[in-house]
Amino acid sequence: MDWETVVGLEVHVQLLTASKAFSDAPARYGAAPNTQANVVDLAMPGVLPVMNREAVRMAAMFGAAIGARVNPRSVFARKNYFYPDLPKGYQISQYELPVVEHGTLTIDGDGAERSIRILRAHLEEDAGKSLHEDFHGMTGIDLNRAGIPLLEIVSQPDLRSPKEAVAYLKKLHTLVRYLRICDGNMQEGSFRCDANVSVRPRGQDTLGTRTEVKNINSFRFVERAIEYEVARQIDLIEGGGKVVQETRLYDSVKDETRPMRSKEEANDYRYFPDPDLPPLVLTQEFIDEAARALPELPDQKRQRFMRDYGLTAYDAGVLTASEETAAYFERVCEYAGAEPKLAANWVTGALGAYLNRDGLEIESSRISAEALAGLLRRIGDQTISGKIAKEVFEAMWASGKDADSVIDLRGLRQITDSGPIVAAIDAVFAAHPKQLEQYRTGQEKLFGFFVGQVMKATQGKANPAEVNRLLKERLSS
Amino acid sequence: MSLSRKDVEKMAHLARLQITEQEIEYYREGLSRILGVIDQMNEVDTRTTAPLFHPNEEALRLREDRPDGAIDRDRMQQIAPQAQDGLYLVPKVIE
Numbered sequence: 001m002d003w004e005t006v007v008g009l010e011v012h013v014q015l016l017t018a019s020k021a022f023s024d025a026p027a028r029y030g031a032a033p034n035t036q037a038n039v040v041d042l043a044m045p046g047v048l049p050v051m052n053r054e055a056v057r058m059a060a061m062f063g064a065a066i067g068a069r070v071n072p073r074s075v076f077a078r079k080n081y082f083y084p085d086l087p088k089g090y091q092i093s094q095y096e097l098p099v100v101e102h103g104t105l106t107i108d109g110d111g112a113e114r115s116i117r118i119l120r121a122h123l124e125e126d127a128g129k130s131l132h133e134d135f136h137g138m139t140g141i142d143l144n145r146a147g148i149p150l151l152e153i154v155s156q157p158d159l160r161s162p163k164e165a166v167a168y169l170k171k172l173h174t175l176v177r178y179l180r181i182c183d184g185n186m187q188e189g190s191f192r193c194d195a196n197v198s199v200r201p202r203g204q205d206t207l208g209t210r211t212e213v214k215n216i217n218s219f220r221f222v223e224r225a226i227e228y229e230v231a232r233q234i235d236l237i238e239g240g241g242k243v244v245q246e247t248r249l250y251d252s253v254k255d256e257t258r259p260m261r262s263k264e265e266a267n268d269y270r271y272f273p274d275p276d277l278p279p280l281v282l283t284q285e286f287i288d289e290a291a292r293a294l295p296e297l298p299d300q301k302r303q304r305f306m307r308d309y310g311l312t313a314y315d316a317g318v319l320t321a322s323e324e325t326a327a328y329f330e331r332v333c334e335y336a337g338a339e340p341k342l343a344a345n346w347v348t349g350a351l352g353a354y355l356n357r358d359g360l361e362i363e364s365s366r367i368s369a370e371a372l373a374g375l376l377r378r379i380g381d382q383t384i385s386g387k388i389a390k391e392v393f394e395a396m397w398a399s400g401k402d403a404d405s406v407i408d409l410r411g412l413r414q415i416t417d418s419g420p421i422v423a424a425i426d427a428v429f430a431a432h433p434k435q436l437e438q439y440r441t442g443q444e445k446l447f448g449f450f451v452g453q454v455m456k457a458t459q460g461k462a463n464p465a466e467v468n469r470l471l472k473e474r475l476s477s
Numbered sequence: 478m479s480l481s482r483k484d485v486e487k488m489a490h491l492a493r494l495q496i497t498e499q500e501i502e503y504y505r506e507g508l509s510r511i512l513g514v515i516d517q518m519n520e521v522d523t524r525t526t527a528p529l530f531h532p533n534e535e536a537l538r539l540r541e542d543r544p545d546g547a548i549d550r551d552r553m554q555q556i557a558p559q560a561q562d563g564l565y566l567v568p569k570v571i572e
């Protein structure tokens with residue numbers, strides 16, 4: 001049977017506020033255990049939560065960026081469960097009336113753009129961390145993370161393949177970083193993803209029974225976890241079984257999902273409006289102000305790159321995937337006065353590869369935008385060929401020197417004068433009389449051989465176009 | 478609406494309350510009476526009434542995003558049953 005994959009994603013985005021959602025404890029990552037957990041985060045008797053305006057503003061900005069409705073009135077609820085990293089015994093969240101509803105995110109599907117609906121985004125607080133290493137048979141609790149504001153972004157089940165799920169997640173990641181509402185660090189857990197996965201016979205309208213896959217903390221794992229889960233569900237159904245609605249954990253080492261040990265009443269959260277927090281009321285002015293604060297968004301920037309720089313949709317997409325890369329590219333163009341396509345090739349090509357190899361972000365690139373522009377200028381004015389430029393780039397990366405210093409130091413200046421090139425050609429002819437004879441008797445494919453020899457004789461520095469022109473001239477004389 | 482003894486046991490467990498055999502019957506009757514009141518309220522047609530989340534119409538007050546780092550961890554850990562290396566220790570939890 002032909003099966004269709006149906007996926008919806010729930011993404012938890014840690015908001016980049018200085019203090020927590022409902023307390024004024026600092027919200028920095030990586031502090032010593034419990035040094036950022038105050039009496040509110042510890043749920044001491046008598047404390048009351050006070051909402052952070054900045055977290056609300058960030059949620060409203062996100063709503064505006066996805067064309068969603070930012071609700072003028074939303075309600076905080078208590079989600080009740082017992083776990084030691086949740087000292088109050090409930091998480092403050094939003095249930096019936098979330099702050100953001102009904103937006104869309106456009107992704108690159110297979111060959112065509114696809115619009116993915118976002119059902120809602122609601123504000124809530126993060127829990128603390130449990131450390132299960134051995135403390136004499138006890139569990140250690142660090143509540144620094146408890147109370148950090150989260151925006152939980154819930155998509156409709158509009159995604160139709162593991163690849164689309166990754167495309168959606170990457171797009172969301174790009175967006176929240178552009179908005180500067182989240183640092184997007186998946187390793188540190190500031191951007192986390194759960195997937196609701198089901199399958200159905202292609203053509204069927206109703207949804208199959210879904211499972212919720214948790215613990216997928218990288219783009220690669222999202223794809224693999226969904227692939228695994230889809231295959232498991234299809235095998236199960238084709239073998240005469242039934243999918244059970246449950247929560248499953250992804251194990252990236254074994255590359256499989258397995259059921260979470262069922263906490264019996266896992267889904268009995270007994271939500272009710274939090275009596276400590278009256279409704280969140282946003283004025284139109286507040287909502288408009290958040291919308292006005294939006295930067296140029298990824299899609300807008302991409303369109304502009306295609307229009308103003310004449311780039312392909314693909315190149316523009318890669319360059320605008322992060323604001324930092326886009327800014328770097330624009331600086332290179334500005335300083336180099338170079339062909340944007342050439343600049344795009346270098347930024348997405350060599351630079352991307354070196355950054356990747358050394359595990360660096362573009363902000364800490366060993367070659368600045370200005371320095372790369374300097375290199376491109378030397379290609380443009382024919383001081384060096386594209387091939388030599390790769391060597392210069394490598395030396396620049398290793399030494400931190402600018403292009404001109406590397407070119408001079410290594411004597412890489414391209415030879416465009418005909419004198420030395422002709423001399424090299426004559427030397428090659430003298431060294432290879434047999435090939436010359438063969439060429440003259442009709443074996444014209446030896447032309448490439450001569451080009452290669454001349455380039456070798458000039459250590460690659462001869463201008464290839466000049467070599468071609470002069471060789472043709474000498475061979476036909 | 479009437480609750481079963483099992484319902485009461487489940488609720489007690491969800492709330493992590495330990496109750497005795499005798500108490501189960503006591504709570505079963507009391508909680509059932511509360512549900513009776515709710516049944517009575519459900520008879521009112523509320524289709525045209527907006528749900529009331531809070532008894533007063535006050536709006537949430539928002540605070541500026543200014544962190545206060547003055548947290549005396551050691552003092553707070555003094556009243557914890559057990560702490561080590563800055564962590565609060567609790568009976569082992571296994572997922």
